[in-house]
Amino acid sequence: MIMVLIGAILWGVSGTAAQVLFQNNGFQPAWLVTVRMGLSGLILVLFSMIGAGTQKTFVIWKRPKDVLYLVVFAVIGLIGVQYSFFVTIALSNAATATILQYLGPVAITLYLALRLRRMPNRWESLAVVLAFVGTCLLITDGRWNAISISPGAVSWGLISALALAFYTMFPQKLIKQYGSAIIVGWAMLIGSVLLSFVTHPWRLQGTWSYWALELVTFVVLFGTLVAFYLYLESLRYITPSETSLLGCAEPLSSAFVAMMFLHVRLGLIAWIGAFCILATVVILSRKSAGR
Known part of the structure; x- marks a missing residue:
């Protein structure tokens, strides 16, 4: 739970x-x-080579079908969820982007209902209604004649939620066969290489300072590598539903840090909307645990 x-x-x-x-830094x-x-991705692959061995780390590249799935996961899952999330932050703020991304579990619920050709049960229906109401409250902040968040931020936030749903569901078979660190490590490397044709990482951007370097280092090491490792390790000791419940600390921590240091303010109505969205995660997690 601590992890x-x-x-x-x-x-x-x-x-x-x-x-x-x-x-602030462009x-x-x-x-x-x-x-x-x-x-x-490079660090994860290196860790996999040390922990699981070189042969197990590279064996996926001998299976063309699995490589195809890996590339799809890298493009739609990893690039999709991370790029859309960061664009939403750039167009609004971190708290709003994180909360909108938490509509992902609702997208999963609706997809499974369509695929299984069944109507959502009462708990799933409640979660969908709460998600819809929460999103309306969040983007309007109670001002129904105007949207408090830019349409671009809303659109990219919803794309981020859909990408998160895909990211969660698509690679399950690959992860069971090869392990999370290997699949996500290779997918991150593939995604980074493909994005390098669009934006060249060796060409430094923005205004650099010691503070900017520290922030970039934090995002790469602690916000990606350490956070992902702790999440994976926690699944060895607690259930995925419990992990989802505890994961609600992410949007709350983002909101509190943004308020304390960046002076981001969410109105009372927007906060009610945010907690409605978080409530959907709690409902769906408890349902999946059969509680």
Whole structure:
């Protein structure tokens, strides 16, 4: 429980660190995503080679079908979720981006209902309603004649939620066969290489200082590598549903840090909307645990 809480808090704080880099130092989301994925992926692959062995780490490259799935996961899952998340931060703030991304579990619920050709049960229906109401409250902050968040931020935030749903569901078979660190490590490297054709990571962007270097280092090491490792390790001791519940610390930590250091303010109505969205995660997690 301590590991997943620390991991969730690190994810939340890294979003606020990215907001500073975007809005104060002129960094671009694509560049930061490329560097973040490349360095974290390289470290994960190296750790896998040390822990699991070189042969197990590279065996996936001998199976063309699995390589294809890996590339799809890298492009739609990892690039999709990280780029859309960072663009949402750049267009709004870290708290709003993280909360909108938490609509992902609702997208998973609706997809499974369509695929299984069944209507959502009462708990799933309640979660969907809460998610819809919460999103409306968050983006309007009670001012129904005007949207308090830019349409671009809302659109990219919803894309981030859909990408998160894909990221969660698509690689399950690969992860069971090869392990999380190997799959995510290679997918991060693939995503970083592909993004390098669009934004060149060796061309430094923005205004650099010791503070900016510290923020980039934090986003790469603590906000990606350490947070991901702690999340994986927590699954050895607690269930995925419990991890999802404790993961609610991520948007809350992001919101509190943004308020304390960046003077981001969410109105009362927006806060009610945020907690409605978090409540959907609690409902869906408890349902999946059969409680």
